[in-house]
Amino acid sequence: MQSLPVFMGYLPLGIAFGILFSKLHLAWYFGILSAILIFTGAGQFLLISLLAIHAGFFQIAIASFLLNIRHMFYSLAITDEIKNFGIGKYYILFGLTDETFAVLKTNKETLKLTPKEMEKSYLYITFFDHIYWVLGCGIGIFLGEQLGFQPKGVEFALTALFSVLTLALLRNSTNKIPFYIALALGVIGLIVFPSDEFLILSMVCGILILLFFRRWIGSGKAMRNPPPQA
Known part of the structure; x- marks a missing residue:
């Protein structure tokens, strides 16, 4: 239930990404792999734009680093909270998107959890948010390739989602x-x-x-x- 707001935002946004990716005429599994291994909405949309203009690997690497550098600060912000977690803490750091970070910080402020419960909560929220994104991207690729859908306006879902999470965190902080x-x-x-x-x-x-x-x-x-x- 804690990750349900993220689901409501990631599914339509992932679909938008999948539809746009299908316009590149690349093999469908590359889109799924990008959702699994990259797992950053803004970064993946940027990747589509750069691939469309045939940018080189160096350009893609630099642009992606500058766009996603904020995730380094998210990681620093929760380092003390997860330093005693098991091996799952590395997956939590990998999956620390804007929305996941907001949900984790909100839960820390509102829920009184033991260290073990906090570790499970952090891991499950990160995992389910990842699944939502991969699912949305997969649906979008299918719709784009098979039905020719256009994703106009759907990208606003991410802005709306992050606004809601930010207000929730503000209220409970x-x-x-x-x-x-x-x-x-x-x-x-x-x-x-x-x-x-x-x-x-x-x-x-x-x-x-x-x-x-x-x-x-x-x-x-x-x-x-x-x-x-x-």
């Missing part, structure tokens, strides 16, 4: 200062930063703010949870 910082950066970035570099520049600014003002930001939680009086 005890420290809302990082959200306000991100909101301010987003608004300012849309005005100041070039559209092609908006994501990376916003992330760099956010990291610098979190580093230089980490004590003040951390105090937001402390103020809401004062130590008990003797």
